[in-house]
Structure formats: structure tokens, C-alpha cells
Amino acid sequence: MKISDTVVGAGFVAAGALIFAGTLNYPTLEAGHPGPSLFPRILGGLMAVFGGLVSLLGLRARDVTDEVAWLRLHKNPAFINALVVLAGVLAYIFLVEHLGFLIMGALVIFTLMWRLQVRPVKAAVVAIVFNTLVHFLFAKVLRVPLPLGILWW
Amino acid sequence: MIENIQAALVMLTSWKLLLTITLCSIFGLFVGAVPGLTATMAAALLVPFTFFMEPLAALVSIVTMSAMAIFAGDIPAALVRIPGTPSSAAYTDDSYELTKQGKAELVLGVDVITSAMGGLMGAVILMTAAPLLAEVALTFTSFEYFWLAALGLSATVMIASISPLKAGLALLVGLFFSTVGVDITLGYPRFTFGITELLNGVDFIPAMIGLFGVSEILRNMASAHLKFPITAVKAENIFRGVAETLWKYKVNIGRSGLLGTFIGVLPGAGADIAAWIAYAVSRRFSKEPEKFGKGSIESIVDAGTANNSCLAGDWVPALVFGIPGDSITAIVIGVLYMKGLRPGPMIFQEQPQLVYAVYVSFIIANILMVPFGYLAIKVSSTMLRVPRNILMSAILMFCIVGSFAINNSLFDVGTMLAMGILGYFFEANGIPVAPIVLGMVLGPIVEQNFMVSMIKSEWDLTQFFTRPTAAILAVLTILTWLTPVYPILFRRFSRAPSRA
Amino acid sequence: MRRWISSGLILFLSALVLVTTLPAPAAAQAKYPSRPIQLICPWAAGGGTDRIARMVAVLLEKELGQPVTVVNRTGGSGAVGHTAGATAAPDGYTITIVTVELAMMHWMGLTPLTYREFTPAVLLNIDPAGVQVAATSEWKTLKQLLDYVKANPGKPKASGTGKGGIWDLARAGMLKTAGIPIDAMPWVPSTGAATGLQELVAGGVQVVTASLVEGRPLIDAGKVRPLAHMADKRDPAFPDVPTLKEQGINWTMGAWRGIALPKGTPPEIVAVMEKALDKVVKSKEFVDFMNKGPFGILYKPAAEFGKFLAEQDETMGVLMKEAGLTR
Known part of the structure; x- marks a missing residue:
């Protein structure tokens, strides 16, 4: 079930972006301090960055999906x-x-x-x-x- | 103290209590060895029985049962890669890898002996220093808890993963799961999509069963024709080679025993957290850090000692201040009240024999753990001689029932399945699953204590470094985190990480 | 091969049929209750609510002559169990131990479920909130504390449960009734009373508004000083701690628990259950158990419990709106 690292990394970038987007309507604490949204945003951001790096490294290493296995x-x-x-x-x-x-x-x-x-x-x-x-x-x-x-x- | 111990021994040697201890040992071993049934649940199941028990018998049952359960959780972790209780999750991969290498006897032998030794160390510390330790524990505020959890998180990045980046991604996924549900700062429901069951977050026990157990079943299924990797386990010689291993890692045992007990003393931090932190510390000081996650017996020695020593520590704040050290002692406090005993400093004056009887029962339980554990290992290993295709089907049923039993909810069976698929795809692509479980265990502690600290100090970050205990923990944590980053920082970007 | 499969299937199915049809249960629907009863507890096994539920189950079993099993339906901060209890078949075989969260969750938009989905049977218990400070603090009386709050708004912080939890509302209600702005003593969320008390002793927060019962071991240890009790009467265990009412603040608040049936349960079944529960609550065993608990007893029969629920729901709604917690 191997998929190319480039694709896996891109998947995490998308997931990170989705998590970040999901917190946009969250309420804030008094004086505008971030509350419920702070941690998910940090996590989403890091996920996108890490995913991007995995994607890049996969691209450089020409990591590919095992297409034959998938088709069969x-x-x-x-x-x-x-x-x-x-x-x-x-x-x-x-x-x-x-x-x-x-x-x-x-x-x-x-x-x-x-x-x-x-x-x-x-x-x-x-x-x-x-x-x-x-x-x-x-x-x-x-x-x-x-x-x-x-x-x- | 001596006369109290003598009195306690006299109290404990009635045949009725010895029978109770024996029955609770068997019950604890069973509960621990079945995935999804945890020591906490077993303690809760004992509560209705304690209505009709003597106070001493009630407490001794919980002590014996929990000690046995935390050890027994190691057995399925080593044999079929499903941690029996959350406390075994930290070193499940190491145990199972060693089993695949044909070293199941060594793993199980080390499991039972380190569990007993850790438990005994915890009991001795409990006997000699309970009130003092409780005082120290009460100085811990959200700042210190934050650093402690951050230290535990470093265990992940250090798991000798093929790619630290991918381990980091797995940790982030686990941390994200831990943010699902009602948030602590405003009570706002996050990522629940209107599903009532998600308000309390993703329950991590079904998740753990799915990530480790179901993904393993799926992999076994999908690897052509049921060539299961487990070699037949002969449990006759489980103690062979154990002595040398323990002698080699004697320092580790001492260190993790102390560490585990202290983490137990801290309210709210239980055996699962103790195991993860001991794992991280073990990796930090190991001469063979590259083996971690791929079958390191050293990690099993450390984390296996820590989780059992933690159990005794958990009783300290419960007895001294009525503040539970973990979810098991939360139940103990309830039982104490029900029996008309008030936890707090008074119990040491009013009922010293009872308190000492609890201590002594810890010692008895941990000594009994060796023969009982031996039998349990023998019984469970014979199960592995069942043909693989039948065994896999039976294990799946245990996974289903175990996930259901935590909250009596079919939603959790779905969680288990989803996590099983996720875990399977992650591992097929070189992403380890253990960090996900770690993120789910420590995520709430990290976030809640960070937010609480910020609200308390009105967003003054410096307090994370200016409180003395916090400062020490901060330095420790940051140093530990930097260890794996060093080579990454200085490695040329020319070569992609190799893959298994 | 194929033959094996079909014969296996036939064998399997026939075995199933055999198992399902053999000794059929007594078919005639006898007088209620004729089979075991489930008591749903929305909180985890081993906690306070669970312990009360299990005691009620043991005693109810004696009254009704049918097994009563406690089923923990945890999750969703109580929402899961309450929902399961409200949506169960209204035949009297599923009852629920409802808690104060029933009057709070829907205001926060966590669940559409309200007390109206239940037929109340009996109110069992209330644990009133308290005001507790560290033994080392300068405040010896509630008045000193409140004067300090007025003079230094925002400086002292209170804790004891999550934001919007019962002890947070107790704090907000006390301040509001005393004529002090609610945010003059802000809330620091914690995961429970024990965590809050630990922060109190360690100096992380200055006030905890959890029940005195929860703070009792630390009060005994000389680490915590109780200043007030948010009930109508003083607690016999703490005869020196005055109520808010005695100090001119007309405010009471507490965490309560009761037993309820799904809405639409036939009145004759409700009557049987009410009568049995009435006996349970008044029994010596139950009273002893609650005193040892230690849980505060507050007994209200069905009709009064219903009124109490409506009042609680309204009070909570007003407070939560004021505290900006409603959605």
C-alpha cells in the first residue's frame, strides 16, 4: 500500500490547512487572546510545514507509488x-x-x-x-x- | 514503624484475605491481558463488591489487582502487538519486534521481573517518604506540569524512526486528535461535527487498540497467505538470560524506579505517562539509542519498571491529601469515604495499621507477581499455538469487545476501525504509529497546562522559566529535545532518508 | 470445497436457530417490573455519581425484586449518557441518574437535550459550592476577600473546574449577587476540583469555589481555609463556616443528582418507580451511605424535583448568558 512520499507529504499539507481553516470561527478569550484556536492552529501549521518537507524530500529522492500493486x-x-x-x-x-x-x-x-x-x-x-x-x-x-x-x- | 508493619502482617495473614489476594491477582492478570479492559476499569468493577467488604480487604484487592493488571498489559503487547493497558503502549513496538526476532521469552521474563522490582521500589519509597513526597508534589503548578508533559513528548521524536520528520507528523496527528472535543478555556466544542460522542474527544483506548492491534491484523491479512511472523513461543525458559540483562541495566532499573514513583506522586499523572517519560529518559542516556522502536530491551527495562513503580506513588497524594494520583486512586478515595475513612493526614494517626497494611500488600502483590506472572505468560503463550487463522479472528473479536467495553459505546468500535485503517496506511508509508498514541496521552496535559498558565499569568511567558522547579524542568526538556535536532541541523540535505 | 462451505453454513445457521428458540422467555407481559432494569450513569465508573448510582441500584433491586444494573455511558461531558437515557424506550426498564449538567449543556450549545425530555422521579443529593482559600492567605473571612476583589479587580483568580462548569457558575453567581462585576475575579479553568485545589495550595490561584467536601482532606491538613458555604444552612461537618445568606448575599448553588425516566413513560410505571425510589431514599442504608460519602442529601419527590429542574435551568441560563457562555 505504498504511496509516493511526495503525495503523502502533500496530503499532510492539505490536512494542516484544513485544521487551520477549521479554527477560523473559534471564539477568543478576553482582550482578544487566542483560546480554543491556539493549539489546533500551531498543530495545523506545523503539520503543513513537516508535510511540505516530506514532500520535497520525496521529490528529490524520486520516491514513487507502487502502482503495480495498486492496480492489481x-x-x-x-x-x-x-x-x-x-x-x-x-x-x-x-x-x-x-x-x-x-x-x-x-x-x-x-x-x-x-x-x-x-x-x-x-x-x-x-x-x-x-x-x-x-x-x-x-x-x-x-x-x-x-x-x-x-x-x- | 516496625510495630505497624508487624500489625499489618498479622492483619494480612488471615486466610480470607489471602484468598482475596489470590482471586484479585487472577482477576487483575485477566483484565490487564485483555485489550480494552484497563486497571482503572477493573478497580471500578470492584466498587460494588467493596460495599460488602471490610475496608482492608477492599483496599488490598485494588492494590493487588492494579499491580497485576499493569504487568499483564505487557503480555499481549509482546505476543500480538496489542497493549493490554495504556501503560504498555510506550514499548509495545520494541517488545513485538523482539518477539519477531524470536526473543519472546526474554521480553516476557524481563517484563515480569522489572514490573515486580519497580513495584517493590515504589512500595518501599511509599513506606518511607509518603508525607514528604506529597508536600513536594503539592508545589507543582501548571507551569511544571507543562514542562513535564513536553519532556514526555520528546520520546516520540527520539523513537528511532526511519525519518524524524515522519515521526513528528505522527505526533502532530496524535496531538490533533487530542484537541477534539470540549476545550478547557471556553468550553467550546472543537472538531466535533455535531457528534455527541466526540464532545469528550477521541477516546484513546479504542484508538490504541486500532492503531496497534487492528492495523497489525490488517497487515497480516494483506501480506499474502497468512505467513504470520510470530515464531512459536516456548514459555518454559522465560527466566533464561533475564538475570544478565537486568544486571547490565541495573542503573536503568534504579533510575526508572525512582522516576516512576515520583511521577506517580504527582496528582493526575499515572502509569502510562510514567512509561513514556521513562522511555524518553532511557533513550537520552542509552548507549544504543538507534535501537529504540526497533526492539530495544533497554527501553522495556526502563518503561516496564517505571509503570509499576508509579502505582505505589499514586497512593501518596491520595492518602496524604485526598487528591488522586491517577484514575485508580480516584476510585480508592471514593472507597475510603464509603468505608467511613477520611483520606488526609488524619488517616495516618487514626488508622496507621490500615495504611501500613496497604504498603505491605503492595510488597506481597509484587512478590506474588513473579509466580503468578509466570503462569499467566505460560497460559497466554499456549494460545499462540492456536493456528494463526483462528487466532487472528479471535483477536479481532477481543479488539471489538474491548473497545466497546470502555464506554459501552459502538461509536468506539468505529473509532477502533478507523484508527486501524489509519495505522495500516501510516505504517505502509514509513510513518510510525506509537507517536500518535503518545500525542493523544500527553496532548491534553500540554495544552491545558499551557492555557491555564497563560490565563493565570495574564499572558506572561517568562513565568515558564522563572519559577525554580519550572526552570530546571525547562532546561532538561529543551536539552532533551535538542538531541535529535543536532544531527538534522548539521546534516546536508543531499540525501533523502532511507526507508524500510 | 463448495459442499463443505454450504454444509458448514447450514450447520452454523441451524445451531443459531437452535440457540435462539430453545427455552423461550416467559412470554406473558407480567406486572412491571418483570425483567432486569438498566440504570444509566453518564459519568465514569468509580466517580461520585457512579457510586451513588450503584448504591441506588443495590437498594432498588431489593424494593422491586428485579436486578438493577448500572450502565456507564460516559463521554461528551455527560451529554452521551443523558441523551441515551432520554431516548431509551419509555417502558420503565431504563432509568437515568441525571446530574446538574442537564441544566447547563444545552445553553452552551453542546447538545439539544434539555430536562424536558425526562420524567423526573426523585432528587437525591446536592453538594453545595464553597469558598476556599489557601491557609497562608491574608483573607480570614469572606468579607475580607470580597473587599479585596472590589479593590483589586482581576487580580485574585478562582478555579475548581472547566470554564462554564458548575463551580465557575457558583463563582459568577456569588459575585453578581454581591454586586461585584463577574470578571473582577476571573476564572482559571482546571480539569476538576482536585487540580484546582492543588493549584490553590501551590499558589497558582487564590480561590477555589468547589464544594467543601472536596476540599476537606486539605482543610484537615491545614493547607486550605474554608470561608463560606453556598447553601441554605451550615454544613454540620463545618459548623464554623457561614453560609453566603448569613453574610447578606442571597445566593445558593450546588451540584445535584437525581433519578429520571424517559419522557412518555406510562404514569402507572412511573408511580411504581417513584414509590420504590421513595423508600430507597428514606432507607437507613441510603442515608448512612450518603453521610459516609460524604454526599449532601437533598430529597425532593417527583413533582418538586420537576419544579426544581425548571428553576435550575432558568438560573443557569441567565448566569451563562451573563458570563458569555451561551451559544
Whole structure:
């Protein structure tokens, strides 16, 4: 996932500028002293300067983006694995309150293991046993209110 | 003093208390080793139980539990690169690098022994000098706190990063995250985009789990076909080579023990901050500074000693003046009140045995840490023999539940995910993630104390240098900051930094 | 391979179905309460509000015969937990321990949430603000302090919490009622009462307006001198500290906590809860706990609590406008 330092640096310049711009409407303290805006402005400014330097150094060193890797992404099984992780966590966030931890947690683990070539039966058993154990430890012993969803336990 | 210690020992040797200590040790080790469950949370979870406990048992539980938890946080940091508690974040990368080099036994052995030694040093200092230290701590104002935090920030630029510029960028990102939320000077909500959950800022525990843990999972996934780098960990010999290492760094242990205890004594500065500052100081005086961040056992010795010695120090202002030294002792103060005990100088006169029993329980807990820690390491290392594809899935679930448990909020699970992606892209481009966590820990202290100082002194900058303690800290900080800048200043700009 | 996958999926799903359908919970909706109750605490576990919440939970469990679990919904300076409590299903199974911030946050534009989104049940506690100075300072009475403030406006500084926090408003209200401009004793923000007290002892600020309870260990240690108490009556723990009212300043202010239900909860459920809470608050265990706390008890049943909330909201609004904190 390598990107050229020139681009990375430029990204930080932009981020710094955005942070600075975001503070323009902030209120000031008595007698016009800067208040809430002081630190974000310093940080944004420094970020832009550092980013600029990284960009310059990258340009001089002819640092380039690994374009081949980027273009081949959709064919890379490892990349799909990473996407499954992302999708799993996202699905968890949006569905767990409806389905409950016992179902959603087991589904996420199962999908991931299945994708990582664990035999499906084994994956299903491990997912259910492990997830129930986690639920018992966190929800029952530590009293973390894991969402119950459609279940009651 | 001697008779008080004897009385305390008699009080502590009832079978009921010994059972409590054992149970709390196991509880503490578990909580510390699971990412997202912190020592503070564990202490809070004990509160309802303390309703029904004797005061002594309640205090001893918290002591034992917190000591074990701070050590146990090192275990997942070394094994899977997820710090179990924030106090292990400073040297997570060093521990994990060494594990990848096949030195997991050494790391874990050093972790457990330095934790115990740091804890014992802290306890002895607590016993002998608590009231005196508390007096010193009370002279610290916002000026001194500002410099102290600035000293801690220097840890980042010193992390032997490939490029100091990129480490600096990472620190700035962390500092920026720390400005999110309600500002202290006017109560103005910054960068919250109308999201209620962001009013208190980005919670740094889910962020830490994401930056270290989730990014590591993503990298494992994205590196073709699950060739996980961790070699099988044999925990049989965790104490081999530990003695030599500790002897080599005996000065470091002494120094970091003292430093950690003193940072603990300062109200509001806890074990995580102690670890970062010890890390920075360690780098400053190291003969091999270039190893820091790439697997330096020295950094683990220093920061691992400091975070455990800090715990005892935290009790000093809590007992002497009722001002919490960290978030755990804030809970302790509540428990004391609930039990009809008033923290303050009176407690030393009215309940000397109780105070000494707390001291002695620190010693007992830290001695027990070695066998219990050994068992914990053994149990957790067997987990690593689980096939990698199953283990990774299970770790992801622990990350999710741990992030959720901090505030019982799904928003934090989202924070974890976002930080995981950020951390992955940063590291793919040679930007280290540890400075982000550091910036998030110390950012609020730097900013708040700077602004408070300015408001107090009506924007008179000279006071940062004219107060005696502040002046000493200022010189120390500026010298430390200049160390890495020197070569940069004098290096020709002809050559771009190399990249890994 | 494919066969394995589908059979695995089928197995997995059927196991799920099995788990979900086996022992169905008692279906009939019995008399309230028939299942566990959540008590939302908008502040972190282990803090003062949390401790009170946990004690209420233990005692309420005894009254209602159903488990009551405390759920900490922290974040957003209390906004997250209060919002979660107000927007929960109004079925009596989610109650909230509300704090003084409920009457303050919306004025600062932090959240649209106001007390009107809640059905008040009972007010439990108030910790009145105090006026404390360093033991080494020249001020022995409140009058000496206020005279100094009048003569040297802007010189003495006060602290104890963040800008716009409850102790800041206590300071502003005291000065305003005493006829002194609010900015004659400016506010230095701090992260809490403990930080403010530390600055006080170290000489960083001159006055702290946090509650006397918070300063008590330092008062005992001879480091801090209490000058006044912002309540109707003197605190029995500090019989020598006069109230503001005794000194001709008609001002009281304190941090309070109460229990509330989401708006729209059916009246019969509210009645059950009120009755149970009423018993809890009057029980010997609760009173003992609060005295040990030490927390100030201020009991007000639902109707009075409602009136109190409205008054507080208005007072805070006026003060915050004057202090330039509203948005």
C-alpha cells in the first residue's frame, strides 16, 4: 500500500490547512487572546510545514507509488481478506443492536475464519463456542452490557 | 514503624484475605491481558463488591489487582502487538519486534521481573517518604506540569524512526486528535461535527487498540497467505538470560524506579505517562539509542519498571491529601469515604495499621507477581499455538469487545476501525504509529497546562522559566529535545532518508 | 470445497436457530417490573455519581425484586449518557441518574437535550459550592476577600473546574449577587476540583469555589481555609463556616443528582418507580451511605424535583448568558 512520499507529504499539507481553516470561527478569550484556536492552529501549521518537507524530500529522492500493486489490488486475495475484516467490523457496528452479540459476534468470527480457509464445520463450532465464552466473560462476569438484540440472555 | 508493619502482617495473614489476594491477582492478570479492559476499569468493577467488604480487604484487592493488571498489559503487547493497558503502549513496538526476532521469552521474563522490582521500589519509597513526597508534589503548578508533559513528548521524536520528520507528523496527528472535543478555556466544542460522542474527544483506548492491534491484523491479512511472523513461543525458559540483562541495566532499573514513583506522586499523572517519560529518559542516556522502536530491551527495562513503580506513588497524594494520583486512586478515595475513612493526614494517626497494611500488600502483590506472572505468560503463550487463522479472528473479536467495553459505546468500535485503517496506511508509508498514541496521552496535559498558565499569568511567558522547579524542568526538556535536532541541523540535505 | 462451505453454513445457521428458540422467555407481559432494569450513569465508573448510582441500584433491586444494573455511558461531558437515557424506550426498564449538567449543556450549545425530555422521579443529593482559600492567605473571612476583589479587580483568580462548569457558575453567581462585576475575579479553568485545589495550595490561584467536601482532606491538613458555604444552612461537618445568606448575599448553588425516566413513560410505571425510589431514599442504608460519602442529601419527590429542574435551568441560563457562555 505504498504511496509516493511526495503525495503523502502533500496530503499532510492539505490536512494542516484544513485544521487551520477549521479554527477560523473559534471564539477568543478576553482582550482578544487566542483560546480554543491556539493549539489546533500551531498543530495545523506545523503539520503543513513537516508535510511540505516530506514532500520535497520525496521529490528529490524520486520516491514513487507502487502502482503495480495498486492496480492489481482487486486480484489480490490478501486484499480481499483485509476487506472482509473491515466489512465484518462495520456489519457488527450496524447490526449488533438488532441481532445481539451472540449472533453477530459469532457471524463475524465465522466469516473471517471461513475466509481464512478454516474448514467450515470447524469454523462454525469454534465461532459459537468462543463467542459464547466471550459473552459469558464480558456480559456475565464483567457486566459489560453487550447488546442482547433478539436474544434474551 | 516496625510495630505497624508487624500489625499489618498479622492483619494480612488471615486466610480470607489471602484468598482475596489470590482471586484479585487472577482477576487483575485477566483484565490487564485483555485489550480494552484497563486497571482503572477493573478497580471500578470492584466498587460494588467493596460495599460488602471490610475496608482492608477492599483496599488490598485494588492494590493487588492494579499491580497485576499493569504487568499483564505487557503480555499481549509482546505476543500480538496489542497493549493490554495504556501503560504498555510506550514499548509495545520494541517488545513485538523482539518477539519477531524470536526473543519472546526474554521480553516476557524481563517484563515480569522489572514490573515486580519497580513495584517493590515504589512500595518501599511509599513506606518511607509518603508525607514528604506529597508536600513536594503539592508545589507543582501548571507551569511544571507543562514542562513535564513536553519532556514526555520528546520520546516520540527520539523513537528511532526511519525519518524524524515522519515521526513528528505522527505526533502532530496524535496531538490533533487530542484537541477534539470540549476545550478547557471556553468550553467550546472543537472538531466535533455535531457528534455527541466526540464532545469528550477521541477516546484513546479504542484508538490504541486500532492503531496497534487492528492495523497489525490488517497487515497480516494483506501480506499474502497468512505467513504470520510470530515464531512459536516456548514459555518454559522465560527466566533464561533475564538475570544478565537486568544486571547490565541495573542503573536503568534504579533510575526508572525512582522516576516512576515520583511521577506517580504527582496528582493526575499515572502509569502510562510514567512509561513514556521513562522511555524518553532511557533513550537520552542509552548507549544504543538507534535501537529504540526497533526492539530495544533497554527501553522495556526502563518503561516496564517505571509503570509499576508509579502505582505505589499514586497512593501518596491520595492518602496524604485526598487528591488522586491517577484514575485508580480516584476510585480508592471514593472507597475510603464509603468505608467511613477520611483520606488526609488524619488517616495516618487514626488508622496507621490500615495504611501500613496497604504498603505491605503492595510488597506481597509484587512478590506474588513473579509466580503468578509466570503462569499467566505460560497460559497466554499456549494460545499462540492456536493456528494463526483462528487466532487472528479471535483477536479481532477481543479488539471489538474491548473497545466497546470502555464506554459501552459502538461509536468506539468505529473509532477502533478507523484508527486501524489509519495505522495500516501510516505504517505502509514509513510513518510510525506509537507517536500518535503518545500525542493523544500527553496532548491534553500540554495544552491545558499551557492555557491555564497563560490565563493565570495574564499572558506572561517568562513565568515558564522563572519559577525554580519550572526552570530546571525547562532546561532538561529543551536539552532533551535538542538531541535529535543536532544531527538534522548539521546534516546536508543531499540525501533523502532511507526507508524500510 | 463448495459442499463443505454450504454444509458448514447450514450447520452454523441451524445451531443459531437452535440457540435462539430453545427455552423461550416467559412470554406473558407480567406486572412491571418483570425483567432486569438498566440504570444509566453518564459519568465514569468509580466517580461520585457512579457510586451513588450503584448504591441506588443495590437498594432498588431489593424494593422491586428485579436486578438493577448500572450502565456507564460516559463521554461528551455527560451529554452521551443523558441523551441515551432520554431516548431509551419509555417502558420503565431504563432509568437515568441525571446530574446538574442537564441544566447547563444545552445553553452552551453542546447538545439539544434539555430536562424536558425526562420524567423526573426523585432528587437525591446536592453538594453545595464553597469558598476556599489557601491557609497562608491574608483573607480570614469572606468579607475580607470580597473587599479585596472590589479593590483589586482581576487580580485574585478562582478555579475548581472547566470554564462554564458548575463551580465557575457558583463563582459568577456569588459575585453578581454581591454586586461585584463577574470578571473582577476571573476564572482559571482546571480539569476538576482536585487540580484546582492543588493549584490553590501551590499558589497558582487564590480561590477555589468547589464544594467543601472536596476540599476537606486539605482543610484537615491545614493547607486550605474554608470561608463560606453556598447553601441554605451550615454544613454540620463545618459548623464554623457561614453560609453566603448569613453574610447578606442571597445566593445558593450546588451540584445535584437525581433519578429520571424517559419522557412518555406510562404514569402507572412511573408511580411504581417513584414509590420504590421513595423508600430507597428514606432507607437507613441510603442515608448512612450518603453521610459516609460524604454526599449532601437533598430529597425532593417527583413533582418538586420537576419544579426544581425548571428553576435550575432558568438560573443557569441567565448566569451563562451573563458570563458569555451561551451559544
